[in-house]
Amino acid sequence: EAQVTQNPRYLITVTGKKLTVTCSQNMNHEYMSWYRQDPGLGLRQIYYSMNVEVTDKGDVPEGYKVSRKEKRNFPLILESPSPNQTSLYFCASSLRSASGPIEQYFGPGTRLTVT
Amino acid sequence: AQSVAQPEDQVNVAEGNPLTVKCTYSVSGNPYLFWYVQYPNRGLQFLLKYITGDNLVKGSYGFEAEFNKSQTSFHLKKPSALVSDSALYFCAVRDITGGSYIPTFGRGTSLIVHP
Numbered sequence: 469e470a471q472v473t474q475n476p477r478y479l480i481t482v483t484g485k486k487l488t489v490t491c492s493q494n495m496n497h498e499y500m501s502w503y504r505q506d507p508g509l510g511l512r513q514i515y516y517s518m519n520v521e522v523t524d525k526g527d528v529p530e531g532y533k534v535s536r537k538e539k540r541n542f543p544l545i546l547e548s549p550s551p552n553q554t555s556l557y558f559c560a561s562s563l564r565s566a567s568g569p570i571e572q573y574f575g576p577g578t579r580l581t582v583t
Numbered sequence: 584a585q586s587v588a589q590p591e592d593q594v595n596v597a598e599g600n601p602l603t604v605k606c607t608y609s610v611s612g613n614p615y616l617f618w619y620v621q622y623p624n625r626g627l628q629f630l631l632k633y634i635t636g637d638n639l640v641k642g643s644y645g646f647e648a649e650f651n652k653s654q655t656s657f658h659l660k661k662p663s664a665l666v667s668d669s670a671l672y673f674c675a676v677r678d679i680t681g682g683s684y685i686p687t688f689g690r691g692t693s694l695i696v697h698p
Contacts, residue, residue: 472626499684503688508690509690510673510688510689510690510691511627511673511675511688512688513685513686516684516685518684524684526685527685558626558627560627565634567615567679568677568679568682568683568684569677569684569686570615570632570634571617571629571632572627572629572686573629574619574626574627574628575626576625576626577624577625577626
C-alpha cells in the first residue's frame with residue numbers, strides 16, 4: 469500500500485529535550501516536506517526537500533532541522549523544543565513535475581506537546 | 584507572492600443538497616490549485632487539482648471544482664452532499680511561474696452536512 473508513515477503519532481516532551489520525528493514514504497517520490505497545523509492558521513510549511521541531499525526552508529523553519537540522506541526518509545529534528553512548537557505536524561511527499569511538486573500525499577500526523 | 588483565502592470558516596448544508604466551499608487565490612503568474620480534505624484525526628487527502636486544460640476538474644468522492652481565472656476563484660462543489668462529507672477542507676495554491684516550490688494553504692473550511 470502506497471503511504472507516508474510518521475512516528476511517533478503522539479509525543480509529550482519537556483522544553484530543551486532534543487527530539488526527532490521520523491517520516492518515510494514508499495512511493496519513490498522525489499519531493500518531501502514538513503508542515504505544522506495550528507488552529508486558525510491552516511498548514512504552514514517548515515522545510516522541504518526536492519531530492520536526496522537537497523533541502524530548503526519553508527515559511528516557518530526557525531527551531532527545526534531536517535536531513536535527506538535517503539530518498540524515502542525525511543526526519544524532522546527539534547534540537548531544543550519550546551512550548552511554541554506545540555502543534556500537529558504532517559509529513560508529505562509528492563512526485564515532481566517539470567515545474568515542481570504536484571499533489572501531495574500526507575502522513576497521519578504527529579501531535580507534539582512541549583511543556 | 585501567492586496567497587489563498589477561504590472566506591468561510593464553516594459551511595452548513597443539508598444532506599442531499601448541493602454544496603459549495605469557496606476559495607479565492609492571488610498569484611503573480613500561473614497557478615497550480617489543489618483541494619484537500621481532512622477527516623478527524625487523519626492526515627490530509629488529495630481531492631483534485633487544476634494545472635492546465637479544462638476549467639472544470641473532477642476529483643474523488645464526486646467532488647468537482649471550477650477554475651475561474653477572471654474571478655481568481657477555485658470553488659469546490661458537489662451536487663448532492665452526504666453526511667460522510669463532513670470534514671475540514673483546504674484549498675492550496677502554488678505559483679508555478681514564479682518558481683515557488685512552496686504551496687500556500689488556506690485556513691480551512693469546516694463542512695458540516697446535517698442529516
